[in-house]
Every structure is written in structure tokens, then in C-alpha cells.
């Protein structure tokens with residue numbers, strides 16, 4: 524079976540399946556999604572997964588935490604010897620797919636049924652590594668530029684083998700960045716902006732677009748998590764919210780707190796950044812964010828769109844189109860449902 528294997532937040536399989544199906548059709552590379560509710564992954568079966576993968580960069584996928592090219596599906600493997608069938612499957616790959624891997628990650632979907640497989644994944648990984656090296660399939664030390672082998676346990680006797688391009692995949696097991704909430708973070712929301720900066724921007728973009736001394740607005744800022752993340756990058760922040768900000772955020776000397784309506788307030792001078800975490804109808808937020816770009820009130824933006832309960836993929840597409848249309852200028856837009864996002868997605872926009 525050929526296809527792409529993508530991980531997602533449990534419960535968002537229909538959104539990921541919808542996104543992959545629509546974008547594959549748009550690329551002229553039709554296929555179908557094999558998925559079940561709450562399994563936290565989608566298998567997109569198609570004839571030419573390498574071509575499709577090239578058309579769907581990981582950073583451009585909204586509901587995929589990880590994107591891999593499927594190599595094989597092994598069912599009914601003997602729990603007493605899982606290594607032999609894995610090595611056999613790899614040796615049976617067509618010559619163009621046979622490579623030496625720079626690393627191997629043994630994983631499981633982030634679902635309630637698959638999470639108990641974490642122990643097995645860990646111990647099997649430890650046993651598999653030397654066997655892969657002996658077979659010449661794995662480098663002695665991790666080589667981050669070479670393709671990475673993924674094993675995804677769906678059950679004790681059922682495993683998917685897949686391959687990642689390190690330059691076009693999440694650099695974290697399960698596609699989940701493990702961020703630590705620092706004790707002085709004003710809210711857990713701080714992790715969302717931190718993850719957005721890591722995930723939606725490339726390292727080069729982070730360096731170029733986020734520089735000390737830049738000016739930003741934070742709409743819906745209280746209690747100050749996002750503002751605090753920006754001050755740690757040494758940005759000056761105007762934080763708009765009727766609610767209070769934590770004292771130590773104000774003590775940075777980089778923050779001005781305005782008690783105002785984030786849907787009406789605008790800056791006197793153009794800013795480098797605007798971030799927005801206001802809980803509101805996503806269309807209303809998308810329109811206002813577009814207005815900010817259209818008016819030139821900010822260059823770059825990161826904002827959240829809270830998704831409704833139903834038709835979430837349709838609403839996502841509609842809101843992103845609305846945002847682009849209102850902005851009225853060429854933009855690079857990337858959106859993702861981050862690990863720290865629940866019923867929402869986070870959007871990054873910058874001049875194209």
C-alpha cells in the first residue's frame with residue numbers, strides 16, 4: 524500500500540482527512556483517506572506518495588502534526604520476534620526506496636488506545652537499533668540530514684513503517700514539541716505562542732523576523748502569556764485587554780497595558796508584529812486580522828482562530844480565504860493546529 528501517514532490531534536481525523544483529500548485533488552494526485560475517529564492519525568492512500576508529499580510540505584499542513592511517507596504495513600507480527608519482519612519488510616522495498624537511515628523513531632499515535640504502547644515502542648526501539656545497524660540500514664550515530672525511519676505501533680502486533688524527510692517533517696517524536704512551562708510564565712497560553720514561533724516559522728525566519736527592539740501589539744493579552752513570550756525576545760509590546768496583566772510582565776519595562784477593545788483599537792504608528800488570542804467568532808477575528816494587514820498596521824501577525832464544533836475544515840478554509848481577501852495583498856500564510864491548541868488553530872502571516 525502506498526500513501527502518506529499523518530498524525531493529528533485525536534478527534535480531528537475528519538479535518539485532516541478533508542484537508543489531505545482536497546489538497547491532493549487540487550494537486551491532481553487523487554487518493555482516499557483511511558481513518559477512524561479518535562485514532563489520531565490518517566493514512567492517505569495514493570499512487571505516488573513521494574510526489575504528493577512534495578506538494579504538501581509539512582509546514583503547510585494545518586491538521587497534521589507529522590507527515591511521513593508510508594513504506595509498509597505489518598499485521599499479525601509475532602510478539603516474540605518483531606525484528607525479523609521489520610528487517611524483511613525493509614529489505615523487500617523497491618531499490619529506489621532502499622536507503623540507509625540517519626535515525627529511527629519508534630512511536631504510536633497520540634490516542635487513548637495507542638498511548639499504552641509507549642513502553643513497548645521504547646523497548647522495541649532499543650532492540651531494533653543494533654539490528655538495523657548490523658543490517659547496514661542505520662548509521663552508527665544519528666545523521667539529521669539522512670531520511671529517518673519511523674515505526675508506528677497501532678497494536679502489539681500491528682505496525683506501520685514510514686519514512687520522514689528531516690527537512691520536511693516535524694523534528695519531534697509524535698510531532699509533539701515538548702515545551703516546559705517556566706514558573707514565571709503568566710499562563711499556559713504562553714506555550715501556544717512559543718510553539719507557534721517554533722512550528723510556523725523556520726529557524727531562519729525566526730532570526731530575521733523577530734529582532735530585539737521591534738514593536739508589537741498583543742490583542743486579548745491578559746493575563747500576559749503571549750506578551751511575556753514577546754518580551755523574552757526583547758520586543759516592545761502594547762498589550763490590549765480589559766483584564767489585568769501579571770505584575771512581573773509589566774515590570775519588564777517593555778510593556779504598555781491598554782484597557783481597550785481589541786476589535787477597535789489600532790496603533791498610531793505601523794508595528795512590526797501583531798498577535799491576537801481573543802476568544803471570538805473565527806470569522807470576526809479573520810476579518811479584523813485582514814484589516815490590520817490591509818491598513819499596514821502591522822507587517823507580521825500570529826493569531827488564533829477558535830473552531831466551531833462542526834464543519835471545522837470548511838470553517839478553517841473559509842476563515843483563511845476571508846483573511847487573505849481582506850488583507851488584499853500577497854501574503855505567506857501558514858496555519859496549524861498546534862499541540863497546545865485545543866479546538867483552535869494558529870495562523871502566521873507575513874508579506875510574501
Ligand SMILES: C[S@@+](CC[C@H](N)C(=O)[O-])C[C@H]1O[C@@H](n2cnc3c(N)ncnc32)[C@H](O)[C@@H]1O
Nearest residue numbers: 710712743745746747748749764784785800801
Ligand atoms: C485566551 S485569553 C488570552 C490569553 C493570553 N494570550 C495569554 O497568553 O495569557 C483571551 C483574552 O481575550 C480577551 N478579550 C476577549 N475579547 C476581547 C476584546 N474585544 N478586546 C480585548 N480583549 C478581549 C479576554 O479578556 C481574555 O483575557
